Amino acid sequence: MVHALNQIWRTLVPGGLLLDLRPYSNMRPLEVGSGARYSVAGPVDDSLGLIDDIPASAAIAQAAREGWFELERSDSFELLSYWDSLGEMIDYVAENWSDWMSFPPDTLERARQLEAAIDYPRVRIRLNMIIGRYRKAIANGAR
Amino acid sequence: MTFIRDPEEVETRFVHDFVDVGGAHVLEIGCGDGRLTWRYANRAGRVTAVDIDTLRLAQAVAARSAALNQRVSFVKASAIDLPFRKETFDRAILAWAL
Numbered sequence: 001m002v003h004a005l006n007q008i009w010r011t012l013v014p015g016g017l018l019l020d021l022r023p024y025s026n027m028r029p030l031e032v033g034s035g036a037r038y039s040v041a042g043p044v045d046d047s048l049g050l051i052d053d054i055p056a057s058a059a060i061a062q063a064a065r066e067g068w069f070e071l072e073r074s075d076s077f078e079l080l081s082y083w084d085s086l087g088e089m090i091d092y093v094a095e096n097w098s099d100w101m102s103f104p105p106d107t108l109e110r111a112r113q114l115e116a117a118i119d120y121p122r123v124r125i126r127l128n129m130i131i132g133r134y135r136k137a138i139a140n141g142a143r
Numbered sequence: 144m145t146f147i148r149d150p151e152e153v154e155t156r157f158v159h160d161f162v163d164v165g166g167a168h169v170l171e172i173g174c175g176d177g178r179l180t181w182r183y184a185n186r187a188g189r190v191t192a193v194d195i196d197t198l199r200l201a202q203a204v205a206a207r208s209a210a211l212n213q214r215v216s217f218v219k220a221s222a223i224d225l226p227f228r229k230e231t232f233d234r235a236i237l238a239w240a241l
Contacts, residue, residue, distance in 0.1 A: 003222075004172070006233045006239075007222060007223060007224065007225040008170070008172070008175075008222070008225070008237070009223055010229045010230075010236070011170060011227045011228070011229060011230070011231050011232050012170075012229075012230065012231075012232055012233075012234075012235055013232065013233055014231045015228065015233070016230075016233050016234060016235065017162050017234050017236075018235045018236075018237065019158065019161055019162045019234070019235070019236045019237065020237045021154070021157075021158065021179075021237060021238055021239065022237070022239050023239065029217070053152065063175075067227040068178065069240060075161075076152075076155070077153055077155065077157055079148070079149050079153055079154050080148075080149060080150070080151065081146070081147070081148045081149070082145075082146070082147045082148075082150065082160035083145065083146055084145040088146065092146055100144050107146060119223075129154065131157050131158075133159055133161045133162060
């Protein structure tokens with residue numbers, strides 16, 4: 001990760017900007033509903049994502065310490081992902097996010113109950129995102 | 144399968160609020176199928192989007208509109224070995240890639 005940041009530093013013009021945008025693990029809720037009304041079925045287990053979150057944050061911190069980038073602004077926000085059914089969501093997660101996301105049995109059971117009780121249900125996961133803007137700085141140690 | 148990420152375009156609003164890509168040469172790392180690329184590319188001067196996943200890059204190329212053909216290019220590359228000269232880009236976006 002630090003090598004990637006060094007590469008980005010190299011390819012940016014002096015004073016260029018880096019935008020770091022990524023989800024972070026925080027026991028996101030799984031919700032089932034329709035229209036504007038959604039109910040929480042339970043938490044999603046995204047604790048394995050910490051395996052990536054911690055070194056990613058450490059890499060950014062190291063890049064700042066090395067003098068490659070200076071943090072100008074940061075924030076967090078929620079991003080929603082929707083599926084047309086619980087089954088579709090389970091298949092998608094298994095195919096794309098299985099290395100960092102799984103579902104506690106209680107959450108899945110509650111989601112199934114909610115899905116069965118709603119006409120035209122949709123399923124969504126609320127992702128927690130962080131965003132940071134960094135400006136390229138002059139660094140003696142970067143190549 | 145119907146999967147929709149961020150139909151409210153919250154992410155798009157944050158990206159544009161945080162960085163002005165107007166007229167800039169933008170490097171996007173981890174572009175995948177171009178989902179985020181299409182949300183800012185029309186404002187950028189040029190976009191060079193990289194990913195290591197050949198299949199997802201092919202999806203991005205297939206989804207590229209004729210209007211963005213000259214402005215957006217996709218390159219298979221790793222973030223730890225970017226095949227570009229120094230000081231090429233005005234902006235870099237790490238899209239879920241760090």
